[in-house]
Amino acid sequence: MMTKILEVNDLNKKFGRFQALTNVSFSLNEGEVFGFLGPNGAGKSTAIRIILGLLRPSSGEITILGKDATKKIVKTHQNLAYVPGDVYLWPNLTGGEIIELLLKMGGHPRTKRVDELIQLFELDPRKKARTYSKGNRQKVALIAALSMDVALYIFDEPTSGLDPLQERHFQNEVLKLKAAGKTVLLSSHILSEVEKMVDRVAIIRKGQIVETGSLADMRKHAALYVHAKVQDSTVFEKFDQFKQDGDEISFTVTREQLPVVTGQLTLQGVSDLMVTPPTLEDLFMQYYDAKEGADEE
Incomplete structure (x- = not known):
C-alpha cells in the first residue's frame, strides 16, 4: 500500500468575492514526483501557499504525513523543504551564511552535501546576497532545500533565472530525490522541464483541477x-x-x-x-482548449 505524504481535499479559497480555488483535490505518494501545472494566475501558487500555512483556506483539508497542515503548521514544516519562484534574501548576509541560517531554522545539520551542491550549482557563497542576480538567489534557496533530509520537497517555479545547464542539474537532483524515496511537488509552466521528471500531473485551470493522472494514461487518450x-x-x-x-x-x-x-x-x-505521441505541452493545450471550447458554448 502506497504511503500518502500529502493529501489535499476539497480546498477552497476566496479573496473577497473572487473564488481563487474551487474544490481542489489531489494527493502525493511516497517516492513520486508530482507536477502541478497551469499558466500564471491559474491558482498554483495560491494552493501551495495554503499547503505551507502562509494563507488560510476558506474550506478544505490538508494533511502532511497524516497531520493537519492547517493547524499543526510548525510541526508539518519540519517535514518539508520549499523553494519559491522569486527568492528574497537578507541583503547583508553572504550566500553561505544564508544557507546555514535556513538549515538551522529548519533544524537541519550542515553536511558535506551543502559543499557538493555549492560546487554543482557554481555559487560563490562568500558574496553578499545584495550582489546576487536572480539566478544566484534561486541557487541559494535550492542548495538549502536540497541539503535538507525531509519527506516532502515543494518547488514553485524553482528554475526561474537559471541557465540551461543549472536547470539540468536541478532535474538530476530531483530524480535523485525520487530514487531515495522522497516526494516532490513541482509547480511549473515550463512543461518541457516537468516532463522529464514527473510521474503524475494535475492540470489546474481558473482555480479548478481539470485533469489528474499519469503521463502514460493521459497520452493513451490524446x-x-x-x-x-x-x-x-x-x-x-x-x-x-x-x-x-x-x-x-x-x-x-x-x-x-x-x-x-x-x-x-x-x-x-x-x-x-x-x-x-503528444508531449506534455500538447496534452496541456488539448485539455485547456477543450475547456475553453466548453466555456464558450
Missing part, C-alpha cells in the same frame, strides 16, 4: 501526430490540424484511427512516415 509524404493528400484533409506543404502533410488522429490511417497512407503512396 491525439497522435502524423507527418507523411504522399502522392495524394485529399483523403486526409478531414483530419484535425491538417496541414500541407507540397507533398508533405501533417495531422492528428486518435489511437483508434491509426490502423485505418496507416492503411490509407499505403494506398496513397506514402514514401515517408513519422507518428509521434
